[in-house]
Amino acid sequence: MNGNTWLPLLVIASSLLPGLIIFGLAENRVRLRIALNLVGAIVKLVLVGWMLWGTSQGLHYEMRLVLLPGLELVLRAGPLSLLFVSLSAVLWLVTTVYAIGYLEGSPYRSRFFGFFSLCVTATVGVALAGNLITFLVFYELLTLATYPLVVHRGTEAARRAGQTYLIYTVLGGALLLLGTVWLYTLTGTLEFTPQGFLSEVGEEHHFALIIIFVLLIAGFGVKAALVPLHGWLPQAMVAPAPVSALLHAVAVVKAGAFGIVRVVYDVFGMEFASGLGVTGPLAWLAAITIIYGSMRALFQDDLKRRLAYSTVSQVSYIILGVAIAGPIAAIGGVVHLVHQGLMKITLFFCAGNLAETLGIHKVSEMNGVGRRMPWTMAAFTVGAFGMIGAPPVAGFISKWYLGLGALEAGQGWVIIVLAGSSLLNAAYFLPILHRAWFREPPDAWPEEHDFGRKETALMLLLPPVVTALMALAAGLLASAPFSPLEWAKLIAVREFYQP
Amino acid sequence: MGAEVSDIPWGLVLILLPLMGGMACFLWPRVTTMLGLVTVFGVALSVAGLGWQILENGVYRHAVGGWGAPLGIDLYADGLSLLMLTATALVGLGVSVYSAAYFRREDATRFWPLWLFLLAGLNALFLSADIFNLYVTLELMGLAAVALAALTGGKDALGGAMRYLLAALLGSLAYLLGVALLYHGFGTVDITLLGQRVESGPVLWAALGLMGAGLLLKTAVFPLHFWLPPAHASAPAPVSALLSALVVKASFYILLRLWLSIFGPLVGEEGVDTLLGLLGATAVLWGSVQALRQTRLKLLIAYSTVAQIGYLFLAFPLAAAAGVTAWHAVIYLAFSHALAKAAMFLVAGNLLRFGGHDRIADLDRVVQRLPLTTGAFALAGVSIMGLPPSGGFIGKWLLLEMALAQGRWDLVVVMILGGLLAAGYIFKVLGRAFTQAEVTHKSRAVPACMEWAALLLAIGAVLLGFLAVPVLSVVGIGDPFGVSGVRP
Amino acid sequence: MDRNRWLVLPLILALAVGLGYAVLSLPERTDGLQKMVADKMEVSGVSNPVTAVLLNFRGYDTLLEMVVLLLALLGVWSLGGAALHREAAPGPVLDTLARLLVPVLILVAAYLLWVGAHAPGGAFQAGSVLGAAGVLLLLVGWRLRPGLTAWPLRLILVAGPGAFVIMAIFTLLIERQLLEYPPAQAGALILLLETAATLSIGVTLAALFLGERPQDKGSK
Amino acid sequence: MNVDIYAMLLLIVVAWPLLLAIPALHSRLPWPHHLAIMPAVVLMILPGEASLELPWLFFGTGFAIDGDNQWILGMSVAIWLMAATIAKNIKHDFATPFFLLTLAGNLGVILAADLVGFFVFSAFMGYGFYGLLIYKGDAEVWRAGRLYLIFLVLADLALFEALLLAAFTMQNLRFEEVRHVMAEGSSSQFYIWMVLIGFAFKTGIWPVHLWLSAAFRSVSQLTMLLLGGVPVTMGLFGVVRWLPIGEHVYYVLGTAIQMLGVVAMLYVVLRLLMPSPVKLLPAWASTAVSGLFIAALGTGLSHPVVWHQYEHLIYPFIAILGIFLAVFGFAIGRLPETRRSPALVASRAEAFNLWVERWIGTVRSWAKDRLLGFQSHQRASQRQVVKQYQRILNWQKPGGVGVGWSTRISLFVLLGLALAWLAG
Amino acid sequence: MSAAFLYALVGMGLFSLGVYALIVHAHLLRKILAINVMGSGIFLVLVALARRTGEAQPDAVPHAMVITGIVVAISATALALTLMLKLAAETGCAELPDEKRE
Known part of the structure; x- marks a missing residue:
């Protein structure tokens, strides 16, 4: 049954239009800008909710626009799309609230929020893309929309980071384009199909398909920060x-990981990809990334850089889950898409709060900060435990399914990787927690701002607490209906068991 | 009537x-x-x-x-x-x-x-x-x-x-x-x-x-x-x-x-068209590299033109086997380049008028004050780089598709490299838009219609990306590519 | 430079040889379009085939060509002229010569214009002669009266291409075909066009020789 | 109806202290520590068995109370009541949440009906206990805490592996079934090892008892009390619950474990022969007891028949052991400060810790050197390449100046000739 | 070989000569003259080959083309000369900037 054709487009427009209007706003129209942002975010949430409900009722939302004969822009709301769309919509709202609080009084806010909205638009587009070319379109838009955000501060370091970011992503985009076009010349279609659309391709092209796979993965791997394509991510921390x-939580990194999920499931198809023998190396690559990222994180004193390397490591959980080639691992990978988002965004919010309230940027400055900002650090603690994979936070669920999936697929080595990663995660997160909660606070913080009786501004405090609660809920209530886990199961069923 | x-x-x-x-x-x-x-x-x-x-x-x-x-x-x-x-x-x-x-x-x-x-x-x-x-x-x-x-x-x-x-x-x-x-x-x-x-x-x-x-x-x-x-x-x-x-x-x-x-x-077989393709490929690379090395904006844009013209010639060696599609690609590239490049030069004009110079290294003081102009440059740049969903993307997509279908890896590499280099020189300019610097010298106001003219042209170049089907069907009227579309 | 010369020479020789080879491979005897021109001479309104081609069969080329000439002048004027002419007083010989020659040249031009209809000659030849007269006048220091430099001069300069364009529109309205003269009036219309063209060409050439834009009354 | 309320009580027992752990709540209540234990006390007093299924929690889990864990619950309630009384007297408000977290974890572990629940609440308990362990921090305590944390993480990892293995083998992770199914499974040996290692780390069984002895050397009365009563007993409890004892004959494995237990006890005896500080006595006691316990387990594995004879005694044994260790630890903790400094042991432990730290530091600096050195080398070579490239490019200067007009026209002619030639 | 071809060959020669002169001479006036020589060569080719009709009347169309061509050449030359003069006035040298280096 077909639902409203325009709904996917409306979901995209709900952030695009506010963004475009905001670009035109004068710097001092603060109220209007906030209103636009929030209305956009809430409308998007409502629309996504509508779409979720409709899809669960069996409605089918799809929109098509012909680009070239045989080449269409397609927006479609499938289970996988909805998972990512919901994540983006929810986190956008939260992040918007946070950003309003964070950027209060700083210059160039119109520009910031404009690109911010564009960024979300692109992410939602990536999520809803119904074929590879649409994905590519929004993926590139994402590159462009994020660049101004990376260099927003306008310092020399920011400019350099922006440059690095661009070099990586533009290169990745080029590889992606190459792979896409090549694929198109072989198949004549790019439509995402459960279990892939390549089974018709003849034997003689299999070598080409392997190279295409490598190209696509490299293209997405840049944003997903797969080693050795991760170099931009820690730098982008400026x-x-x-x-x-x-x-780190939603847009860029996830778009890359999501792309890999799409490539493996809906372009190549799990079965076909394993037949080609490409998933094994992918799993290894993901494993190396997981360990490497954690190792590097261990040695960072800058809090945000530590978190960035942690992202490098964690995002590859998703890829690992996808590459293990089994339904249960797939659940783990896909659900980690959401879980990692919730947990990592919490951590970054908290890092932002520390920097904004107390001027703390380094781990070594965090002594006793838990007593000064208990709520922030509580949220941080939840996030950190989630990253370690300790119950009951959401990360535990992902790790559980990944491990189980690895056992099921007969790839025991993955367990060792997971164990090693958990260990390393503990090694770089627990000392932070220890410092924050048990060390004596210093006499003066590096740069303290006064927020009266509260530990920090409410707009800054609420978002991390909310996301931390969500991360907790996603773990505790994993088996409740509409939980990320349940969606992930649905997706895995569609990929593995439907005829 | x-x-x-x-x-x-x-x-x-x-x-x-x-x-x-x-x-x-x-x-x-x-x-x-x-x-x-x-x-x-x-x-x-x-x-x-x-x-x-x-x-x-x-x-x-x-x-x-x-x-x-x-x-x-x-x-x-x-x-x-x-x-x-x-x-x-x-x-x-x-x-x-x-x-x-x-x-x-x-x-x-x-x-x-x-x-x-x-x-x-x-x-x-x-x-x-x-x-x-x-x-x-x-x-x-x-x-x-x-x-x-x-x-x-x-x-x-x-x-x-x-x-x-x-x-x-x-x-x-x-x-x-x-x-x-x-x-x-x-x-x-x-x-x-x-x-x-x-x-x-x-x-x-x-x-x-x-x-x-x-x-x-x-x-x-x-x-x-x-x-x-x-x-x-x-x-x-x-x-x-x-x-x-x-x-x-x-x-x-x-x-x-x-x-x-x-x-x-x-x-004769594969003589002239190969030569033209070779010239085009060299132009793409050479022009892009030169553009990347320029320190003045207008020269950068001019060298970008050299590179973009190169793309038009990449179609010649492909046309023998691909026929009409190659020419479609060329026409589309030419069209979108016309809009995008015009927009870029107009942008350069705005910046020149505003700041009195077009040295890229000192543009940061100017660019921030003219958001519409900067936006125009960015949008035009999207098309020049061949990023989706612009007109330039459609053209490059078609070219790439043909080159891949014919196994012309040399051309594929040239196109990809050209796109990357283009991104390099476009962002060399755009990167200046976000540096925070004081406006230290006197500046002249830029009339709104000058900013909008550039912006609208750039938007046109991007919108072309959505109009490929009607545009290409119009191009086909009178079968202009019929005679040598496919070599007998 | 010298070193280059020896490198270039073989290249040029190759070019010349190639071009020569191409020329020699042309057929020994061919009619070109001559037969066709001859066939249509009666309806062309003139009896000189070159004039017929120029002003009737391929009149559109001539229209554009008049524009090119005007454009060159515009270009020269927009450059602001080089003003390198020295305003020295001409010697008495030149002065006298000019006084004698100019009327003769104008007469010759008129003749060439008229004869162009059936023998070699025509607007361009006449215009060139007229231009020569203008150059001569300029050399002896004659200048247009300031009152004439603005509108009247421009009008004359535009007369040639303007006449063509008006004729084009006129024929378009009458015959629904660009520059298709009604056969009966073709001769007269062509003569009209040629007269305007001659005038324009002559003045334009002289103006090109002068280089700079004559000072208008209004502007400085 | 009644049964339902009783079952709901199971949930409340666990959830109530968790809820109270929020500072905003417990700081406003009188006697928060005691209040938190109240539901558990009620559960103790009310007789009967009950179970509660919670399908939405994690992958579906549940709580249950029966004859087995009632013993343990009783012991824990007693210990925690004692601890609460102590805690009330010491004013360390930020220790309270940790107290409550650990309490909730402990109760959850006891009541959990399956492996997942056990694992989850043991994590609560483990990390919460870290806070209790070091809240009165000096450098020595922190070192102990760090060791504890490392062992805790390792333990959780091992248990997680075991858990995965169990989940992979069977659908339902309830304890009664785990025992049967895991015994049948092909990877039961691995499972048993993982469980043993996990709980050994958690409990501080020899030879991984380091954190325990370090912890006992230096902490407060409250911690001394809980150290005996909580981690050790819960570890032993867990081993019994998780291991498929009494189902199969694991002769080699069982014997090896037996030997391990014996060696542990011997080790304690040896240590006690040396001049040992009084403060460490509870640590040696618990090591010895756990050694004994391990030996018993080994026996159970190698001779299931023997196990079945004593099986019913195991929970009361743990309960009594817990009470004993708690009281012992508490008593020793009350001894005057002067009798606490065990010079010999302290220096040894310190030396070991220093050695560990130095080793980690060395690896770290080595890695840093290698990585950074490699990077800077790479950058230098990149610069070289760029320079060369620039040199190549310089044959034409920007702006088109550099190559003469003549060359270009020559190129033009050449191109024309080439076109014509190619066409021909 | 008829006279027509002889003249045409001369025309081609003139064209080549013009190209040569364009290459080797730096002075702009010479370059402009070279262009004119090239143009004359082309006109010669056009007119000469028009003679191949074998009748009294040569082909009229190339003649007309030549007239058009001449007018265009005049226009271009005029513009070029003015440009040259302006450039010379501006730089003091009637050569292209890059040519002076050689």
């Missing part, structure tokens, strides 16, 4: 905290 | 109107801007009228003087011509609106007649079906362009214009000698008739050598691009826009027409 949060 | 509107010979209006406008501007310099604007709007309307006629009745042909080829001259417009005319009209409109604010009184009286004659030359060129007549239009266009390029005066502009003039004359003389050979060899100068009569032989080869080299020189293909950057960089901004967007495309159009109707079907 951006303001809401950007880092969005960059 | 409707019938009468459809009876108006819009194609002829397209030529006569700007001629009259130009002369009127010459006669009444006091109202020159208004006359110019009215004329350009009229031309745009006429293109719409012609387009409507072509859509309704198919190919447009007009035998001047009623004689008909080969004795007389035929005007001819198919989908290809229509597209080029549309590009001319759109860019012309944008540039005209911009120029109305850009030029002050004295300069305006010099600019407008020259520009209207240039417009007449362009329209006549795209409508012509006669190689000698094409020569005349080529000269009309060339002289107007040189005069426009020299408009700012000063050492750089004059030197650039001089170089441009010599190159243009050399090119058109070579072309004319080719025309002479073809006429004496086959007894006609009408393209269609020539296409039927020509046969392979020394005359054809020599003609191809002469006309090809001449037109390549005028199109500024590597290594014959040397005249372009100085001329385009030192001209006033709207003029640079016109030169880069339209004038260069006009000679390419002639080359394409000749190739499609006369030379393409007859030349």
Whole structure:
């Protein structure tokens, strides 16, 4: 049954239009800008909710626009799309609130929020893309929309980081384009199909398909920060905290990981990809990234850089889950898409709060900060435990399914990787927690701002607490209906068991 | 009334109107801007009228003087011509609106007649079906362009214009000698008739050598691009826009027409088209690298033109097997490049006016104050880089698709590299937009219409990405690529 | 430079040889369009085939060509002229010569214009002679009266291409075909066009020689 | 209805202290520590068995109370009541949440009906206990805490592996079934090892008892009390619950474990022969007891029949052991400060810790050197390449100046010739 | 070989000579002259080959073309000369900037 054709487009427009209007706003129209942002975010949430409900009722939302004969822009709301769309919509709202609080009184806010909205638009577009070309379109838009956010501060370091970011992503985009076009010349279609659309391709092209796979993965791997394509991510930390949060939790990094999920499931198809023998190396690559990222995180004193390397490591959980080639691992990978988002955004919010309230940027400055900002650090603690994979936070659920999936697929080595990563995660998160809660606070913080009786501004405090609660809920209530886990199961069923 | 509107010979209006406008501007310099604007709007309307006629009745042909080829001259417009005319009209409109604010009184009286004659030359060129007549239009266009390029005066502009003039004359003389050979060899100068009569032989080869080299020189293909950057960089901004967007495309159009109707079907296997492809590939790489190395914005944009022209030639080696699609790609690239590049030069003009210089390293003080202008540059850049969903993307997608389907990895690599380098030089400029720096010097206000003209052109270049299906179906009217679409 | 010369020479020789080869490969005997021109001479309105081709069969080229000439002048003027002419007083010989020659030249031009209809000659030849007269006048220091430099001069300069364009529109309205003269009036119309063209060409050439734009009354 | 309320009580027992752990709540209540234990006390007092299924929690889990864990619950309630009384007297408000967290974890572990629940609440308990362990921090305590944390993480990892293995083998992770199914499973040996290692780390069984002895050396009365009563007993409890004892004969494995237990006890005896500080006595006691316990387990594994004879005694044994260790620890903790400094042991433990730290530091600096050195080398070579490239490019200067006009026209002619030649 | 071809060959020679001169001479006036020589060569080719009709009347169309060509050449030359003069006035040297280096 077909639902409203325009709904996917409306979901995209709900952030695009406010963004475009905001670009035109004068710097001092603060109220209007906030209103636009929030209305956009709430409308998007409502629309996504509508779409979720409709899809669960069996409605089918799809929109098509012909680009070239045989080449269409397609927006479609499937289970996988909805998972990512919901994540983006929810986190956008939260991040918007946070960003409003964070950027109060700083210059160039119109520009910031404009690109911010564009960034979300692109992410939602990536999520809803119904074929590879649409994905590519929004993926590139994402590159362009994020760049101004990375360099927003305008310092020399920001400019350099922006440059690095661009070099990586533009290169990745080029590889992606190449792979896409090549694929198109072989198949004549790019439509995402459960279990892939390549089974018709003849034997003689299999080598080409392997190269295409490598190209596509490399293209997406840049944003997903797969080693050795991760170099831009830690540098991009010069951006303001809401950007880092969005960059790492939802938009950029996830778009890359999501792309890999799409490639493996809906382009190649799990079965076909395993037949080609490409998932094994992918799993290894993901494993290396997981360990490497954690190792590097261990040695960072800068809090945000530590978190960034942690992202490098964690995002590859998703890829690992996808590459293990089994339904249960797939659940783990896909659900981690959401879980990691919730947990990492919490961590970045908290890092932003520390920087904004107390001027703390380094781990070594965090002594006793838990007593000064208990709520922030409580949220941080939840996030950190989630990253370690300790119950009951959401990360535990992901790790559980990944491990189980690895056992099921007969790839025991993955367990060792997971264990090693958890260990390393503990090694770089627990000392932070220890410092924050048990060390004596210093006499003076590096740069303290006064917020009266509260530990920090409410707009800054609420978002991390909310996301931390969500991360907790996603773990505790994993088996409740509409939980991320349940969606992930649905997706895995569609990929593995439907005829 | 409707019938009468459809009876108006819009194609002829397209030529006569700007001629009259130009002369009127010459006669009444006091109202020159208004006359110019009215004329350009009229031309745009006429293109719409012609387009409507072509859509309704198919190919447009007009035998001047009623004689008909080969004795007389035929005007001819198919989908290809229509597209080029549309590009001319759109860019012309944008540039005209911009120029109305850009030029002050004295300069305006010099600019407008020259520009209207240039417009007449362009329209006549795209409508012509006669190689000698094409020569005349080529000269009309060339002289107007040189005069426009020299408009700012000063050492750089004059030197650039001089170089441009010599190159243009050399090119058109070579072309004319080719025309002479073809006429004496086959007894006609009408393209269609020539296409039927020509046969392979020394005359054809020599003609191809002469006309090809001449037109390549005028199109500024590597290594014959040397005249372009100085001329385009030192001209006033709207003029640079016109030169880069339209004038260069006009000679390419002639080359394409000749190739499609006369030379393409007859030349030997994989010789000339390989050479052209090679030149194109080198141009893409060389132009992009040079653009990346420039320290001044206008030179950067000019070298980018060199690179983008290279893309147009990548289609030649692909066309033999891919046929119409290759030409579709080329046309699309040319169209979107026209819009995007015009926008870029207008942006450069805005920045120059605002900051008084176009040194890229010092642009940060300027760029932030002109968000619309910066936006225009970014959007145009999207198309130049070939990022989706712009017009440039469609063109590059088609080219890439064909190159991959034919296993032409060399071309694939060139295209990808070209795109990357393009991103490099675009962001070299855009990266300055976010550096925070104080405005330390006096700046001149930029009128809103100058900013919007640039922005609208850039938006047009991006929107083209969504219009591929209708545009390409229009291009196909009259089957312009039919003759040598597929080598027999 | 010298070194280059020897490198270039073989290249040019190759070019010349190639071009020569191409010329020699042309057919020994061909009619071109001559037969067709001859066939249509009666309806062309003139009896000189070159004039017929120029102003009737390929009149459109000529229209554009007049524009090119005007454009060149515009270009020269927009450059602001080089003003390198020295305003020295001409010697008495030149002065006298000019006084004698100019009327003769004008007469010759008129003749050439008239004879162009049936024998070699025509607007361009006449215009060139007229231009020569203008150059001569300029050399002896004659200048237009300031009152004439603005509108009247421009009008004459535009007369040639303007006449063509008006004729084009006129024929378009009458015959629905660009520059298709009604056969009966063709001769007269062509003569009219040629007269305007001659005038324009002559003045334009002289103006090109002068280089700079004559000072208008109004502007400085 | 009644049964339902009783079952709901199970949930409340666990959830109530968790809820109270929020500072904003417990800081406003009088006697928060005691209040938190109240539901558990009620559960103790009310007789009967009950179970509660919670399908939405994690992957579906549940709580249950039966004869087995009632013993343990009783012991824990007693210990925690004692601890609460102590805690009330010491004013360390930020220790309270940790107290409550640990309490909730402990109760959850006891009541959990399956492996997942056990694992989750043991994590609560473990990390919460870290806070209790070091809240009165000096450098020595922190070192102990760090060791504890490392062992805790390792333990959780091992248990997680075991858990995965169990989940992979069977659908339902209830204890009664785990025992049967895991015994049948092909990877039961691995599972048993993982469980043993996990709980050994958690409990501080020899030879991984380091954190325990370090912890006992230096902490407060409250911690001394809980150290005996909570981690050790819960570890032993867990081993019994998780291991498939008494189902199969694991002769080699069982014997090895037996030996391990014996060696542990011998080790304690040896240590006690040396001059040992009084403060460490509870640590040696618990090591010895756990050694004994391990030996018993080994016996159970190798001789299931013997196990079945004593099985019913195991929970009361743990309960009594817990009470004993708690009281012992508490008593020792009350001894005067002067009798606490065990010079010999302290120096040894310190030396070991220093050694560990130095080793980690060395690896770290080595890695840093290698990585950074490699990077800077790479950058230098990149610069070289760029320079060369620039040199190549310099044959044409920007702006088109550099190559003469003549060259270009020559190129033009050449191109024309090439076109003509190629066409021919 | 008829006279027509002889003249045409001369025309081609002139064209080549013009190209040569364009290459080797730096002075702009010479370059402009070279262009004119090239143009004359082309006109010669056009007119000469028009003689191949074998009748009294040569082909009229190339003649007309030549007239058009001449007018265009005049226009271009005029513009070029003015440009050259302006450039010379501006730089003091009637050569292209890059040419002076050689």
